[in-house]
Amino acid sequence: MAGPTTAKRGTKKSTSGPRPSPSSGGRRFRLPRPRLRRPGRRGVIIIAVLAVLLGGFGAWAVYGSNWLRLERVRVTGTDVLTPQQVVAAASAPINAPLASVDTDAVERRLLARLPRLKSVAVTRSWPHTLGLEVTERAPKLLLETDGKFAEVDDEGVRFGTVTRALKGVPLLKMTVSDSPSSARFGTGRLLRAAVTVAQDLPAAVRKDVRALRVRSYDSITLELAGDRTVMWGSREQGAEKAKVLAALLKAARDARHVDVSVPSAPAVSGS
Structure with a gap:
């Protein structure tokens, strides 16, 4: 017949959780990681088609639509020259896609046609503006x-x-x-x-x-x-x-x- 001490031992709850079985070598059980399913051939085709469509739409939006076309030329930095003279010498292609404007060519035209200009900075200002920041030569x-x-x-x-x-x-x-x-x-x-x-x-x-x-x-x-x-x-x-x-x-x-x-x-x- 078990004594009081034995009875207490039998009724005591364990707080450490289930012990690993001898066959597990002392390691805890881990759940298997879920495997990512690769898209099938049909999925690959769909993704490729969507990428082509998005790329084509982006190219059309930049070069073919009216959303991003050159509509105005803004001039800053003039003193003796007028902004109108600078715009005329720049010969920027109004209504052309802003992305297709050759900024280097615009700079070369301005420096060649207006000797008073010492430097020119040409920048695109989306969605419709070309900026011309000029510096004129000062007479000494x-x-x-x-x-x-x-x-x-x-x-x-x-x-x-x-x-x-x-x-x-x-x-x-x-x-x-x-x-x-x-x-x-x-x-x-x-x-x-x-x-x-x-x-x-x-x-x-x-x-x-x-x-x-x-x-x-x-x-x-x-x-x-x-x-x-x-x-x-x-x-x-x-x-x-x-x-x-x-x-x-x-x-x-x-x-x-x-x-x-x-x-x-x-x-x-x-x-």
Whole structure:
């Protein structure tokens, strides 16, 4: 007859769940994973047909429908030019699929037809707009030819012609046609040297400059308002010359002639 202790043991519930059988080697039982059924031949055909139909519809929507066609051209960044001039020069194919517009060709046409443009960025703005963001060249010097004035930018590029001299833009006087400097350096290099000098001028001086006279690569002279002249020399050491010139003009306001061709040894006369 079992005692109280034995009875209690028989009635005690197990909290650890069923024990693995000896044949399982101590491993728990796992349910088998469901296997994915591969589509049959008919399913593959249906999927392929749907893919073709979707691709065809997408191509038609982009190239064949009226949903994504070019309807307008938007221009930003103009100053001297008008947006209408830019649109006309771009010759964008209105009513053509926007995706088929050759943006590189549009950019090339604009730069070739409008020399005033320095750069162009052409972008598509879905669903119907082509954007043209332009940057115009800014004149740094004027070169007089046959009573007209050619505009020259900071790269030495002649990009436009005006009938009147622009206020605040110095006149470039090239007097080097028969000089050895012209043959050695070439007109183009001398022109770029003059542009460099114009850029190096301090703002306080630039507004008073009426002309830059280039006789040779080493002989560039500034003609200022009030019949004042500045011997600049070559384009080298431009930053140093600019500082020295600004200081001299401030210290010697009555000076008629200033020489900063050697910035470490400047000279003033005619005061």
